[in-house]
Amino acid sequence: MSETFTSVAQEEAGFRDRARLSFDLDADICVIGAGLAGLSIALEAARLGASVAVLEGRHIGWNASGNQLGTVMPGFALPLTDLIERIGFEDARELWAMSKEGAEFVRANATEANMPGIGPSDGVLEVSNVDAGDRLISRLQMLHEDFDTEVEGWQVDRVREALKTDRYFHGVYYPQAFQVDGRKYVHGLAALARRAGARIFEDTPVVSIDHSGIRKRIVTPSARLRATHIVLAGNIHLGAPLRRLSETLLPVWRYAGITAPLGERLHEIIAFKGSVMDSDGVDHFRIVDGDRLMWESPETTWAARPQRFAGSVRRRIRSIFPELGHVEITDMFGGATGQTVHGMPQIGQLRKGLWVASGFGRQGMNTSAMAGQLIARSILWGDERWKLFSPFELVWAGGATGRVAGQLVGIWGRASSAAAGSLARYRERARIKDRAREARLAEANRAAGTGPRRPPPGVRPRPAPPPKPAAAEVEPASHDGGVSQ
Numbered sequence: 390m391s392e393t394f395t396s397v398a399q400e401e402a403g404f405r406d407r408a409r410l411s412f413d414l415d416a417d418i419c420v421i422g423a424g425l426a427g428l429s430i431a432l433e434a435a436r437l438g439a440s441v442a443v444l445e446g447r448h449i450g451w452n453a454s455g456n457q458l459g460t461v462m463p464g465f466a467l468p469l470t471d472l473i474e475r476i477g478f479e480d481a482r483e484l485w486a487m488s489k490e491g492a493e494f495v496r497a498n499a500t501e502a503n504m505p506g507i508g509p510s511d512g513v514l515e516v517s518n519v520d521a522g523d524r525l526i527s528r529l530q531m532l533h534e535d536f537d538t539e540v541e542g543w544q545v546d547r548v549r550e551a552l553k554t555d556r557y558f559h560g561v562y563y564p565q566a567f568q569v570d571g572r573k574y575v576h577g578l579a580a581l582a583r584r585a586g587a588r589i590f591e592d593t594p595v596v597s598i599d600h601s602g603i604r605k606r607i608v609t610p611s612a613r614l615r616a617t618h619i620v621l622a623g624n625i626h627l628g629a630p631l632r633r634l635s636e637t638l639l640p641v642w643r644y645a646g647i648t649a650p651l652g653e654r655l656h657e658i659i660a661f662k663g664s665v666m667d668s669d670g671v672d673h674f675r676i677v678d679g680d681r682l683m684w685e686s687p688e689t690t691w692a693a694r695p696q697r698f699a700g701s702v703r704r705r706i707r708s709i710f711p712e713l714g715h716v717e718i719t720d721m722f723g724g725a726t727g728q729t730v731h732g733m734p735q736i737g738q739l740r741k742g743l744w745v746a747s748g749f750g751r752q753g754m755n756t757s758a759m760a761g762q763l764i765a766r767s768i769l770w771g772d773e774r775w776k777l778f779s780p781f782e783l784v785w786a787g788g789a790t791g792r793v794a795g796q797l798v799g800i801w802g803r804a805s806s807a808a809a810g811s812l813a814r815y816r817e818r819a820r821i822k823d824r825a826r827e828a829r830l831a832e833a834n835r836a837a838g839t840g841p842r843r844p845p846p847g848v849r850p851r852p853a854p855p856p857k858p859a860a861a862e863v864e865p866a867s868h869d870g871g872v873s874q
């Protein structure tokens with residue numbers, strides 16, 4: 390720390406040219422891919438004393454890792470209940486704890502001293518699109534008591550005080566989840582890895598590997614590399630080095646936009662400072678640069694120019710927060726995430742010295758950091774905890790047919806979530822109307838004094854109640870019979 394006052398991110402941004410591998414090289418570990426996963430592994434392994442070379446076909450953070458929102462949560466893209474169902478309670482607890490360690494790895498590295506402008510801030514709110522307060526309570530208990538995670542349950546009123554929309558119901562607040570400037574983080578990570586001794590070569594695609602011997606061979610267009618370990622961290626673009634591996638991932642492109650400054654009205658409508666995500670995994674947003682809204686929502690299973698989705702982001706913002714009126718989108722970005730069939734990342738050793746770290750889906754910040762720790766510590770310390778991922782085998786994602794099917798499943802999932810959300814809002818409106826009707830009825834009864842209860846005009850009289858029992862413990866008359874559910 391003391392050798393220079395220059396921050397690592399400044400080093401990364403200003404003081405270097407992109408280096409391509411143009412000479413043959415030997416290393417302990419060769420990492421393919423300089424996204425979040427590859428760089429996390431390189432950083433951890435270099436810190437533990439290994440010689441590491443990272444080979445990146447384009448440039449650092451070229452894909453999803455350099456185009457993401459920087460929200461850091463515990464857990465995985467796969468919902469916790471599904472995880473427990475799949476591998477049992479005890480193993481799920483261990484995996485969850487490791488995912489929290491991943492988040493702490495990010496927190497420890499993403500400091501202002503290391504990465505100026507990275508802007509860490511605490512607190513993430515997960516909001517429910519349906520009115521499921523009872524489910525919320527059991528989820529809170531489980532997270533808090535069984536998974537040792539600090540959470541707070543927010544009632545509908547509190548959520549709507551923070552977010553002026555009737556789209557959301559209850560919320561789970563994670564005070565220890567946080568966010569950073571996601572687009573800066575990957576470059577900060579590269580700078581830290583370099584500082585720890587890792588060598589990163591860009592414009593250096595790996596075209597083939599020979600992983601059969603003890604010393605493995607890696608071929609690039611202009612040089613060769615030999616290493617004892619290869620880590621495949623190329624996500625969906627890995628291609629030629631191990632095409633079958635790429636085919637176990639369903640590529641899903643996600644897009645996000647940033648609005649023009651929206652002024653004070655933005656804070657009146659969105660009073661929550663951290664990231665907000667809905668429980669269906671459709672919308673994900675937060676305020677940036679004082680009064681702009683950063684919003685992630687559309688997704689496709691084919692590559693497209695992010696600019697094409699500006700209109701769809703704008704419409705989405707308008708449908709959730711109509712009071713914001715027309716907003717202008719000034720910047721769009723996006724990237725391809727690799728989704729596995731089972732929803733969990735692929736982390737582990739495929740054969741001796743050949744490792745994989747991919748399939749992080751839409752939750753890659755903490756999970757790729759966790760992969761970095763697990764793989765580096767296994768190679769250098771013999772830590773075998775990555776084996777907890779063994780139940781999640783490499784399953785073929787179906788090639789081109791799988792992508793089309795994936796898109797249909799995605800559309801179906803979103804449509805049924807939207808239907809559930811509309812139904813919840815319809816029920817809520819019905820309850821409000823019913824309460825108003827009951828209040829009018831009560832008022833009319835009061836006005837009628839002690840005389841016989843006569844319904845106000847337009848209200849159909851109720852059938853006569855059954856004869857009262859003789860005993861004194863009779864319940865007070867209730868008016869809850871007509872609530873539509």
Ligand SMILES: Cc1cc2nc3c(=O)[nH]c(=O)nc-3n(C[C@H](O)[C@H](O)[C@H](O)COP(=O)(O)OP(=O)(O)OC[C@H]3O[C@@H](n4cnc5c(N)ncnc54)[C@H](O)[C@@H]3O)c2cc1C
Nearest residue numbers: 422424425426446454457458459460595623624627753754
């Ligand atoms: C819009 C958007 C918002 C997101 N927001 C969040 C968020 O807020 N929080 C969160 O946790 N996650 C988020 N994610 C998900 C997260 O960005 C990804 O899970 C993560 O970046 C995946 O990292 P990766 O290193 O596996 O893959 P990538 O980022 O795809 O990196 C892989 C790299 O490998 C290189 N490569 C591939 N093949 C080769 C080869 N043969 N030779 C050399 N190099 C190769 C590629 O060029 C690429 O640079 C978001 C994603 C998107 C798209």
